[in-house]
Structure formats: C-alpha cells, structure tokens
Amino acid sequence: MDINVPRTPPRKSATFDDYTMAEIRRAATTGIYDIRGAGAKRKLPNFDDLLFLGASISRYPLEGYREKCGTDVVLGTRFAKKPIELKIPITIAGMSFGSLSAQAKEALGRGASMAGTSTTTGDGGMTPEERGQSKYLVYQYLPSRYGMNPDDLRKADAIEVVVGQGAKPGGGGMLLGQKISDRVAAMRCLPKGIDQRSACRHPDWTGPDDLEIKIHELREITSWEKPIYVKVGGTRPYYDVALAVKAGADVVVLDGMQGGTAATQEIFIEHVGLPTLACIRPAVKALQDLGMHRKVQLIMSGGIRSGADVAKALALGADAVAIGTAALVALGDNDPHLEEEYRALGTTAGAYDDWHEGRDPAGITTQDPVLAARLDPVKAGKRLSNYLKVMTLEAQTVARACGKSHLHNLEPEDLCALTVEAAAMAQVPLAGTSWIPGRGGY
C-alpha cells in the first residue's frame, strides 16, 4: 500500500458499538440472556430536564431558614380507618428479604423510622427484623404470595397489591438459586438452591373487576383499617391509575422504568415501560378526571435521587415518592471504598448490578452470612435517615424559593422544561417560552 495515500481512519459502527458487540459475543458463548439488578441505565428524559422557576417580582418567596414549609403527608384517606401519617413524602419502596440481606432490611426499617416515613416488604414475606424496626411497614401482596399469611397482614400498617413494577411491567420475579438460603427457602416454601420464579399475574384474580373483589377481601380480613395501595409499572398510566381507583385503591403507586429490580433480563429493564417523567401527568389527569386527585394519593417511584426530584414529582401532582436504588446507595451499595472487591467481580464501583449473584461485597444484595454481616444495620440505618433528611431539606429549599408553605403546594406552573421531550412529557412550557407541546400554539 502506498504510504502517501491518506487512509480512512478505522470507524466503529454506531449501531454495532462496543457494548452491543460484547453482548452478542456473550450471548453466543453462554446461550442465555443477560440478567442483572437495578433499573434502566440508558439515557432517558428525566427530572434533570426540568427546572424550577423560583420567585421574583411576580411571585414572592418564603424565607429559607425561618418560614414554615410543611412536608407531612397522609396516605390512605379514602377508605381506610387508619391512614398512615408520614412526616416526609419520601417512602422506601418494596424490596424483598431474599433479594436483600436481613441486615439491609433492618437498616431500611431503622432509617425510614428515624426519618418518620414508611418502608415496604417485598416478594418474600415479612421478617421480624423489618417489622420490629419499622414504625410504618407496608406489606406487599404479590402474585407469588411467598410468605403471605393473615397474621403478618394484620401486623402491617398498609397493604400494597403489586400488579407490576417499572423495571419489568408485565414480568414476574426471579431469585436465582445462589440466594435461596435455608431461611429464604423456608419463608417461600421452596427447596433450597433452586431458581425461584414469581408469577407475572396474581393466581386468583384477573382484571379490575376481580381486583375490586380482592381488595374487598383484604379489607375484610384487616377490618377495613389498613390503607390498600395498588402498585403498577409505568406503561399506560392514565388507564391503569383509573382502573386502580375504580377497583377501590386508597393509594396508587406508579413505578417508572428507572425503578430497580433484584433481578431480571437486561432486555426487559431497558426496553419495556415508560420513563418516570412520562408517567406522572397522565396519572394525575386520570385522578383529576375522576375527581380523585388528593383523595386517592399518588406515590411516584423510579429513579428518584434528590430533593429536587422529590419537589419536581410533587409539583407535577404526586403526593409522595418512593425510593429503592437510592436507598441502597445510602446504605453503602456500590461504594468506592469497595473498589478492589468490585474489580474482583469483574465490575467497578458505581456499575455493580449483578445483585442476583449474591456476592455483594457491601453485604446488601446477598444471603451470604459472611458478606451480610459486613452491613451494620444501625450505622446503615443512620446513613439512610441522614439521606432522607437531606432530600427533605432540599425539597423544602426549592419549595420556599417558589413561595410555597408546603411541599404539596408546588405545582406545574413552578416548572419549565429544558427539552421539547421533557416539555411534552411533563406538560410544562419549554424554558423561555409559553409553549407546551401538544397544547397548541407555535
């Protein structure tokens, strides 16, 4: 080849990028899809695409360190005799004992209780550690009914009927054999060491009419005391929220695709569902159309990270939010001080998501007693409590700047969007304009 002829530099395909080709090679070698934990990692429209406008001449702010800005929320005011009264509108999402260690579940309970909020069981039943340390415990009612019993149902402060979750709407659960320890196996009535699959549909009801009857049964068994939540993955939020309300829910939990899971197929996590940002306004509209906004409370989840996210979700009409992945990070998940051990697992701090393998060096997503013992539930609980308090202070800071004396007084009018996509999804004006895509004009 003539060295004087300029060469075209090597060019990698945008379609077949390094990650894609590595996945093809991995699939060709193993014959099995990739399974991992956590939520969608792809770039999605999210709360960072929204900004608060703040107060100036046309609006006046509240003094940041003096004037009151309320944060409390009451959940379950529609039918339940005993609604839950939380100090802050940030709850802990459902995560199972089995996917998480007993120490992690206890830490979640401790942290939530210190901050005055609730935590939630998961697909594996209620542990004494979690019940004991949780002032407010929401008991999930899942298709598998692992560990389900009327005694724990009555010990709960609320019941969450799980129809789906954001990481895998339409999919069931899985917990691979390496995490089915003696205790987990006993709680789920399964042999030790097998891959546990959870059904994607409930075994004894199908559709909203049946769900209404199921909710009625749960209310009877708990003497109409407990708030009944219905949790759905973000897919068709307008219709799903409307049907949950029709079925008698006190609270609807709506989980966008950034919401995490203990384990499922990568393809499911990244390619099914809606971003959290795209879910809120249709859900709120459904409640408004039914005259149920603020009467049936809406909890949004999926990728909530900061007080800014909390404030934005509330401004768009949610009553509260739930955090899962962020809570695990607060406990110590993916911490850089464990970098050496993450590297030994073939990953790096910040990217570790093989939660299904049970080898978590942080002692959180594991059933290995040696690893689990690394997590001090008291210290980890304190970290979570600190984090929840910071998120609350951040949300209050923003709310006061917008002139609001309660987080629930935030409204869409306080927001603008940085991108056309976010403006369309959140139904707020594109920054510097009065244009809301889909609302006419321009």
Next chain:
Amino acid sequence: MHELDLKALGVTAINQNLYHVPKDTNDRQWSIRNPMGQHAIACGVDAPLMIDVMGHVGFYCGGMNKEAEITIHGHAGVGVAENMMSGVVWVKGNASESAGATANGGLLVIEGDASSRCGISMKGVDIVVGGSVGHMSAFMAQRGNLVVCGNAGEALGDSIYEARLYVKGRADNLGSDCIEKEMRSEHLEDLARLLERARLKHKPQAFRRYGSARKLYNFNVDHADAY
C-alpha cells in the same frame, strides 16, 4: 348454634362476629344463612369454629382461613380457601377457578368439580376434588397434595415444584416439567388418608401420581423450549 343472616347483616358484620369469638369458647357452631353468592364470606377466620354456609358463595370464601372448619352447602366462586393456613374448607358443590390458590395448609374438599387453576401455587395444603379439575391446575404448585378423582384438564402441574398430584381419571396433557411418577407405598398411604378424610370411597391403587421432573429448577438453555 349461632345463626347469622347475611341478608340482614351484610358480609362485614358477619365476618366481624366470627373474628371476635373468644379463643377459649366452647360455643363454636355458627351458621350463615342467605349467603347470596356474596364475596369474602368467612375469610380471615382465626379460631377453631364450625361454620356452615347455607348456600352458594362468591369469591374468596374461607380465604386465609386458620383453624376453622367451614362447610359451604352450595357452589363456591373464585379462590375458595385461597391462602388457607389451616383448618378445613368443604365445598358440597362445585368450585370455580383458583380453588385453594397459594394455600399453605389445611384441607380443602370439593365434592363436585373444580374449574381451572385449582391448587395454583399451593404451598402445603391438601386438596381433594371428587370430580374433575380444569386446565392449568397445580400450576407452580410448591408443596402439598392435590387429589383428583375425575379427570385433569390441560397442562396439569405446569412448572410444578414439590407438590404431589394424584389423578384417578385422565391426565394426558401434562404441563412443563410435570411427569408421571412411581406410586410407592408411602404415596398409597398418604392418598388413602386423604380420601378417608374427604369421605370418598376410591381405591388408592386406581390413581396415578404426578410430580416434578425437576429439570426447570435451575435454568439450562437446553431446556429453553420448555419455558
């Protein structure tokens, strides 16, 4: 014998009566008149009561039962005795879908037929059906015994774990990972005990046993077609 009229009291008042019976009472006989196919009758009972429901019931009758012996003198709707923990639920007629779903313990007897998904995700209950069961019965059944004196519908025992299935009639369409297994002496003894408890006069030797091949317990790509 206490008599409760559901037409006059409504379901909630009936259930509250049953929930508040003192644990140590000897006054355990209860009768519920006019059930009218209502849902959630006698669900969540947590006491050794003898409850007769004098007619047809809707969904979830005897759901999450603990200790009580509930007899339904009629047909039962969806999810009869769902998630039962202990005690007995006895259906004199037929049962709709998902009878005994996810039930952990106790005995469910259905003298007639049971519809689809009978014993779905059962976790330790014993279920005896005098007639036939519909499709997908014992789907993901984890533990316990399902006895079918008639025929079993399509995909019996799909994705079954450790439950034991006994069928006297036809069961020629088994679900994934469900196979016929040898009927050994301990199984014949178990089956005889269950038939006796259900007051059914069938010979255990006339039944065939089905259970898990355990090939789907851990994922193997060579079995992917079965999923």
